[in-house]
Amino acid sequence: MMSPGAQSLAFLLTIALLVLCAQKYEAHVTLENGLKSKVYLSPKITQRPGSVSNKFYYDIEFPTGHIAVKSFDAEVVDEAGNPVSLQETYLHHWIAVRYYYLKGVKNAKYNVSLGFQQSDFILAGNAGMCDHSLPEIFGFGSETRKTLTDVPDPYGIEVGNPLKVPAGYEERWMFNIHAIDTRGAVDAMGCTECRCDLYNVTEDEHGRPLKPNYVGGLYCCYDGTQCKVKNGLESVIRNLYLKYTVKWVDWSDSIVPVNVYIFDVTDTWQHTGIHDCLIEYDIEKYTNGGASNDFTSTTRSSVKFPIDGDVIYGVGHQHSGGIGSALYGEDGRVICSSKPIYGKGNDAGNEAGYIVGMSTCYPKPGSVKIIKGETLTLESNYSSKKSHTGVMGLFYILVSDSSLESNTIHEESTVPIIFWGIGVFGLAICAAVLVAYQSRLHNKDGYLSIVT
Numbered sequence: 271m272m273s274p275g276a277q278s279l280a281f282l283l284t285i286a287l288l289v290l291c292a293q294k295y296e297a298h299v300t301l302e303n304g305l306k307s308k309v310y311l312s313p314k315i316t317q318r319p320g321s322v323s324n325k326f327y328y329d330i331e332f333p334t335g336h337i338a339v340k341s342f343d344a345e346v347v348d349e350a351g352n353p354v355s356l357q358e359t360y361l362h363h364w365i366a367v368r369y370y371y372l373k374g375v376k377n378a379k380y381n382v383s384l385g386f387q388q389s390d391f392i393l394a395g396n397a398g399m400c401d402h403s404l405p406e407i408f409g410f411g412s413e414t415r416k417t418l419t420d421v422p423d424p425y426g427i428e429v430g431n432p433l434k435v436p437a438g439y440e441e442r443w444m445f446n447i448h449a450i451d452t453r454g455a456v457d458a459m460g461c462t463e464c465r466c467d468l469y470n471v472t473e474d475e476h477g478r479p480l481k482p483n484y485v486g487g488l489y490c491c492y493d494g495t496q497c498k499v500k501n502g503l504e505s506v507i508r509n510l511y512l513k514y515t516v517k518w519v520d521w522s523d524s525i526v527p528v529n530v531y532i533f534d535v536t537d538t539w540q541h542t543g544i545h546d547c548l549i550e551y552d553i554e555k556y557t558n559g560g561a562s563n564d565f566t567s568t569t570r571s572s573v574k575f576p577i578d579g580d581v582i583y584g585v586g587h588q589h590s591g592g593i594g595s596a597l598y599g600e601d602g603r604v605i606c607s608s609k610p611i612y613g614k615g616n617d618a619g620n621e622a623g624y625i626v627g628m629s630t631c632y633p634k635p636g637s638v639k640i641i642k643g644e645t646l647t648l649e650s651n652y653s654s655k656k657s658h659t660g661v662m663g664l665f666y667i668l669v670s671d672s673s674l675e676s677n678t679i680h681e682e683s684t685v686p687i688i689f690w691g692i693g694v695f696g697l698a699i700c701a702a703v704l705v706a707y708q709s710r711l712h713n714k715d716g717y718l719s720i721v722t
């Protein structure tokens with residue numbers, strides 16, 4: 271028979287166990303050092319030969335809680351889970367955007383013409399540099415399979431901090447996935463470069479006529495458009511998914527947060543004073559490479575960087591024809607140089623003619639610093655042996671804010687009162703267990719044994 275004291279103790283322990291165990295079940299794998307990993311599938315993307323899907327998917331699955339994201343990888347797979355070749359489905363881009371959603375509002379949809387600053391949605395974009403475009407925290411294109419995304423220790427991209435979510439809202443994530451089916455295409459590369467003639471498009475998505483000199487780009491390969499396929503081609507419909515793998519650790523004081531900054535070589539800031547990022551540009555074909563026979567088309571843009579920081583990671587984004595990009599400091603030092611990796615065969619991840627990866631930079635922390643107000647220059651090189659439409663020159667860096675780092679060292683650790691409460695409660699349980707245990711020993715053997 272249990273004594274009334276032991277019964278209430280058992281009750282307390284049961285409650286404590288229930289509290290510990292009631293945390294939401296998630297089918298993730300915990301790797302070493304508390305690193306967790308989970309694989310997700312996006313909503314279904316339905317395609318037929320030549321079709322374009324460029325959709326927004328709201329409230330996608332994402333790890334919950336206050337965490338530090340350590341990597342975010344993705345690839346397109348079919349219904350059986352097999353990787354799909356870029357030669358069949360060209361992944362133009364996927365971006366994952368964080369937003370705050372007004373609780374209790376049902377089925378509110380993002381209105382493209384209103385942008386993100388709507389009462390139901392608040393965009394929680396990255397730290398810069400573009401004003402109205404490129405708000406993503408994560409995102410790549412065809413290079414996604416062979417591009418490293420790991421954030422090295424002790425850094426992490428902070429997600430799910432309840433103190434950063436406006437009252438009445440909850441944090442959510444959305445995808446924009448742009449995939450172009452090129453099975454049976456008359457000109458697969460032309461389809462991937464969104465050439466207007468191949469799509470028979472003369473007006474944009476909203477019915478506005480295209481500028482006369484606009485020959486290719488996103489305005490011609492919007493959702494629902496159709497690229498030219500060979501005559502008599504059987505229209506095989508198939509369903510695809512973006513499979514994405516997120517790795518994370520639970521947030522703790524030992525993690526140093528990093529901010530996402532995205533630079534765009536088409537940013538007009540130098541000339542307009544605003545960060546109007548046009549996202550795309552064209553490469554004109556050189557008829558001859560001049561005396562040096564150089565077929566390199568170089569584009570540059572400069573912007574002022576807003577904070578003092580340490581660069582932790584860097585990677586460029588280019589389209590086919592790209593031959594390298596780099597971000598330079600005001601004194602000309604290389605902050606990060608990133609080169610495309612071209613495929614050489616037919617397998618998914620190694621498709622000839624396509625960019626299947628971008629090289630990344632992992633500078634030794636503290637070795638690459640940017641000063642507040644420093645003018646940075648992005649350079650994007652393309653081969654001009656052929657003309658290209660709708661190319662991009664983006665650069666993504668993760669920066670740890672130096673001013674925050676020094677603050678952290680001097681700051682006293684402040685533990686919210688609730689945690690003290692839980693801590694004291696836990697101590698009380700431990701003390702009670704110890705007392706009960708010791709008194710049992712007393713009762714049984716008549717002396718106190720000290721457990722070593």
Ligand SMILES: *[C@@H]1O[C@H](CO)[C@@H](O)[C@H](O)[C@H]1NC(C)=O
Nearest residue numbers: 379380381382383384385388
């Ligand atoms: C989006 O906002 C515009 C401007 O207020 C409005 O005219 C349009 O009807 C809205 N579209 C949807 C789908 O709600």
Ligand SMILES: *[C@@H]1O[C@H](CO)[C@@H](O)[C@H](O)[C@H]1NC(C)=O
Nearest residue numbers: 468469470471472473496498
């Ligand atoms: C191209 O679009 C026009 C209307 O915009 C249409 O009349 C024509 O049939 C289309 N051509 C093809 C090949 O689909």
Ligand SMILES: *[C@@H]1O[C@H](CO)[C@@H](O)[C@H](O)[C@H]1NC(C)=O
Nearest residue numbers: 566568593594595596649651
């Ligand atoms: C871009 O091309 C120019 C001219 O060939 C070269 O000097 C520069 O180093 C290249 N930049 C990158 C990032 O590859």
